Amino acid sequence: MRFRHTNRPGFLIGLTDFITAGFFFLFYMPHGGLQDELDEILQKKTQRYWKAYLLGIPTLFIYTLIWMAQIAEELKAKAGELGIEGPHTSRRHMVGWCTIGFPFFGPMIATHRFFRTLNRVEAELNRRNTAAG
Incomplete structure (x- = not known):
């Protein structure tokens, strides 16, 4: 699979998602191709965001944060496996910025780091697919 979006603006995406109370990702994950890309990168079918979002409503979005933190940790592991220099996103980074940094710029910083790692x-x-092909 060739990834077309390797320069996503994480802070802007995080700001948009924050302003729309998570609704932005409900559309961006499936229609922006992000969910399929994560499945490909992590080599497994991840839980759909809309399910994590719905399960997050009664838990004050704690479930959604845990879901995102788990994906961040798996993405960090993949970056390490590929030998990509840090800093990377992580579970600790995601939870820390989204809780301690809330309601200021914490969620946007966490999303920025997530997309920075994803883009890399x-x-x-x-690059590896091009070299191998």
Whole structure:
């Protein structure tokens, strides 16, 4: 799979998602191709975001945060596996910025770091696929 989006603006995406109370990701994950890309990178079918979002409502979005933190940790492991220099996203980083940094810029910083790691992983996978092909 060739990844087309290797320069996603994480802070802007995080700001948009924060302003829309998570509704932005309900559309962005499936229609922006992000959910499929995560499945490909992590080599497994991840839980759909809409399910994590719905389960987050009665838990004050704690479930959604845990879901995102788990994906962040798996993405960090993939970046390490590919030999990509840090800093990377992580479970600790995601939870820390989204709780302690809330309601200021914490969620946007966490999303920025997440997409920075994702962009670098996708660019490296593209480079390896091009070299192998």
